[in-house]
Amino acid sequence: MKKIAILILVYNITNAQEVAIEMSKMNIAYAGLGNPIVVMVESFGCDEFIVCTDNGKLHQEKNCNYTYSPEKVGIANIYFKRSITAVDTIACRKIRVKPLPTPSARFANKSGGNIGIAEFKAQYGLIALLEGFEIDARFNFESYKINVIRGNNVLHSVLNHGSRIEISNQYIIDQVKIGDKIIFESIFGKMPGLEKSQKLNSLIFDIE
Structure with missing residues (x-):
């Protein structure tokens, strides 16, 4: 840092x-x-x-x-x-x-890759990490899409509002199994002082 x-x-x-x-x-x-x-x-x-x-x-x-x-x-x-x-x-x-630089989206403090199913299900939602600064990025999450892919099929694709996974979308997390692929994409929000929304990086996880 x-x-x-x-x-x-x-x-x-x-x-x-x-x-x-x-x-x-x-x-x-x-x-x-x-x-x-x-x-x-x-x-x-x-x-x-x-x-x-x-x-x-x-x-x-x-x-x-x-x-x-x-x-x-x-x-x-x-x-x-x-x-x-x-x-x-x-x-x-x-x-x-x-304005502060655009932060990086994280889930379980990870930017993607393999993640254990227990660790995955223990998370509350996304966070924003401002790399290179010893401060928390107070990013105001507006919305993002959660996609669950099983095999070659898209099992779920829903819109989530805010940083935390909404109660109405929790069933998707509960149904995730080992071998599924999870994609968080179209992540939008704002850093303080900005009028226009910013789009953050997508996150892709393989459940193991």
Whole structure:
């Protein structure tokens, strides 16, 4: 897993004070994710200024440490003010908000291949894995198809809504036997901050 490097961005404002923001990546935050940042203003203590934004929420953790959670992809303005009611700002910094990469679908934390029948039947549904990030992918599953193939025949083909296998489709899982092939396909959903649905990879399992 790759760790996120810390980078300090510094710029001057009109009164020659310096404002610094420590972020995970160069002026980039990810939508729907709690991005840790550290903010500093020259000649100001951490309790002597307020930080706010027009895109999402900023939660102060300790001293000058904040967690920034943007809501939408695009541009976010980070405002530095003397107080929450202050009209004038000490400074403003623009940050790009990007969507998280498309995750990979998993079943039993597997991307396919052989799976024991007991392990298969013990699962609740699909999960999404965001590879390369030490975070959980909060992927909102919309729907996917479950196909059960026995021999050369398609025994079942149903649409499932959400990440968990619906109660109405549980009978399909219960009827699976050793030697069956299971295909999860047409997996759709969204990562935080996106308007359009994303299609994830299909999963093919052989029951043993």
